[in-house]
Amino acid sequence: MERKGNLMSYRPDIKVVDATLRDGGLLNNFFFDDDFVRALYQANIKAGVDYMEFGYRASKELFDENEFGKWKFSEEDAIREIVGSNDSDMGIAVMADVGRTEMDDFLPANESVIDMVRVATYIHQIPAAIDMVEKLHGLGYQTSVNVMAIATAKTEDIAQALNMLGESSVDIIYIVDSYGSLYPEQIRELSKLYLEVGEKYGKKIGIHAHNNQQLAFANTIEATSVGVSYLDATMMGMGRGAGNCTLESLLGFLKNPRYRIIFTLKFIQDYILPLKEKLVWGYEIPYLVTGLLNQHPRTAIAAIKDNNTNYAEFYKEVWYREA
Amino acid sequence: MERKGNLMSYRPDIKVVDATLRDGGLLNNFFFDDDFVRALYQANIKAGVDYMEFGYRASKELFDENEFGKWKFSEEDAIREIVGSNDSDMGIAVMADVGRTEMDDFLPANESVIDMVRVATYIHQIPAAIDMVEKLHGLGYQTSVNVMAIATAKTEDIAQALNMLGESSVDIIYIVDSYGSLYPEQIRELSKLYLEVGEKYGKKIGIHAHNNQQLAFANTIEATSVGVSYLDATMMGMGRGAGNCTLESLLGFLKNPRYRIIFTLKFIQDYILPLKEKLVWGYEIPYLVTGLLNQHPRTAIAAIKDNNTNYAEFYKEVWYREA
Incomplete structure (x- = not known):
């Protein structure tokens, strides 16, 4: 598989997804101040981020609203309070876990401020994930399926899951290194496998990496270099455990002039450093x-x-x- | 260039070099307790490390012994106090900077406990580095030349330097990412360039990476995967600024059963964590x-x-x- 693009050029197909609220929310049960969320939204727009994920759209029948902040549920009204009608070219995303989501909670996309719903699934739940995708697609949303914990799945099962997803209406299929256990050369092989399916069925491929071995950024740019185009990252890597690919490294690496790292750095110094005094994440x-x-x-x-x-x-x- | 080896096998040509004392010494002016150095030496032997670098062999005419600890000078007696006659299969290395070393300070290799002298040079000093190499080779030492700051050098100058080194008696030529500015795909291209010269002239190639962009480990294993075989690392990445490739990650990655990460982890918890409370290094x-x-x-x-x-x-x- 040929490398796509090089270090002097940029690929307009690349989309950067800020997952700070969603992955970072695992550290504080999604209790973020509105001020933080509003500043994050503004910073991401200024930095040229393509999508901002606001949190989970979790079932209120399964999760207690007193135990979780509002970004566990990411209701329409909560998002609108931050973004109005989102008069920007940045897309709004939420994540929906297989088995933890009520599909009736979704408005038709043309009445919603949400652009993309990301369906998170384990490999044995693929049929349920596809069921959600078809309903969301019918409502008019862009969709992704994020297949978690693939480092412990068999390659033939991954291949079958990819073909099932290829035949579905999903727009983007994500490589997810849940345990941060994969090395760049494994990411390259997986990217190849996912991209072949993507090319066959007209799907985009994304990557969501964790930093357990200090490889989240390296794995993300390795996947990018062979053609993966939806790239997840978080402010200063904020996320459970070792955290994620750092948004600031990723924006520094990408050559598209739409990305302006300085606004990411400004948000980090003003909003993430104070959080870092209370919450623990990052490589150890x-x-x-x-x-x-x-x-x-x-x-x-x-x-x-x-x-x-x-x-x-x-x-x-x-x-x-x-x- | 084909990849060398894979994640299930191991290459016996790979040599791991612990540079904790030398690169870490930049943080404390080389003032380490003998107890620390002795424990480091024992831990490295148990962990299967191939070479331990003890520090610089710096000129006492240029550097004041009152300002620096003994590992700035790494005298024969100082090393012998730690290792005796080094009754182990681990090699002993010291570093010698071009222009900061007195060649008269080196005994003939058969009277010395030192196995390898690593000559650190900028690209414009290559003739002086080669002069040192020939003298050291004449004394019977294994030698490496570590060409620093190549990210700011012109490719044609690097190519010329490599050919000059190829024609010298040096055994190992090092890729050094002094500013931690290189991405894995640049490391791959540089590795290719160095390895071509290495194959032509019968030299081994090494890599010394820094962690400024959280890529020291990723860059080290990228170079490894195409054939680079001398790999520098330090305990918990100890080294100036953002630090180095972490020895614990590298030993975890390598599949040769001679490497036993658990002895590295034990040293870190007992000796590096206490240092980390006083000295600052690592990615920021x-x-x-x-x-x-x-x-x-x-x-x-x-x-x-x-x-x-x-x-x-x-x-x-x-x-x-x-x-």
Whole structure:
């Protein structure tokens, strides 16, 4: 597979998706001040970000509104309070988890401020994800399907899932490195696999990377270089555990003049640094260990919360549990 | 250029070089306790590290022994106090800067505990570096030449330097990303250029990466995947500014059973974490900015020392100074 574009040019097909509210919301149960969200929205517009994801559209029957901030539910009115009718060329996205979403909560797209709904699924839930996609497509939304935890799935299952998605109405299929366990050369092979399906069925391919091995940015630009075009990132990498691809690195890398990193840096200094004093995220050695061993980072998150710096013992525990 | 090896196999030609004392010494003027150095030496042997770099062999006529710890000079006796006659299969290395070294300070290799001398040079000093290499080779040492700051050198100058080095007695030629400004696809192209010369003249190629854009590990494994075989890293990335490729990530990535990451993790928890409370290194946004703009990180180091978190203003300053 040939490389697409080079370091002196830019590809207009690339779309940057800011997922700060959604992935960052996992750290504070989606309790963000309106002031923060409004400033984030303005900063993203100025920085040239293509889509801003506002949070989950989670079921209120399954999740208690007293336990979560409003971006767990990302209701129409809540988004409109921030963006009005979104008089900008930045798209508005929300995420909908398979099995945790009520489809009746979605208005027809022409009555909604939301442009794109991103369906998050595990590989065994693909039929349910496709069912959601068809309903959302019928309502007029752009859709993506984000297939999580593929590092533990079999290649033939991934291939079958991709063909099923190819035959659906979905617009974008995402490579998701949930555990931050994949190396750039694995990302390249996966990108190839996804892009072949994308070319066959006319779908775009996206990537959502985690930083457990300090590879989120590297994996994102590796995928980009072979043709992946929807790129997720968050402000200063804000997100669960080791966090995400840093938006500031990504905008610095991309050569399209629409991207202006300085507005991202300004938001970080004014709004993310104060949050960073209260919330913990970013690369630490326990994440390297769970990433290396291709496991969910929950044990690493617990070790870091407990200030457990006995890394060698942690490695042994995680390793032995594998067997 | 074909990829060398894959993620399930290992290449016996790969050599891991721990540069913690040398690059980390830039943070504390080489004042390490003997206890630290002895534990580092033992940990590296247990972890299967191939070479341990002890520090610089700097000229005592040019540098004041009262201002620097002993690993600025890495004298024979100092090393022997730690390693005895180094009854292990790990090689001992020191670094010698062009113009800052007295060649009379080197014993014949068969009287020395040092196995390899690494000559650090800027591209305009190549003839002086080769002069040092020939003297060291004559004394019986293995040698490398580490050509610094190549991101600001012209490709034709790099090509000429490589040919001059190819015709010299040097054993290993290093790609050095001094400013942490290079992306993996640039590292791949540079690796190709270096490896072609290496194949022609029978030289090994090495890489020394910095983490200004969170790419030190990614760049190191990218170079590895196309055939680069001498890989520099440091404990927890300890090194000036944004630091280096993390040894723990690298040993986790490599599949040769000689490498045992757990002894690296043990050293980090016992010896590096306490240091980290006193010394500052590792990725921060000002390093991203100098990396992006391909500049020496000194302004970023100063900004971080001053707790200057006005990232947008810093970006403007660095950017404008470019013009």
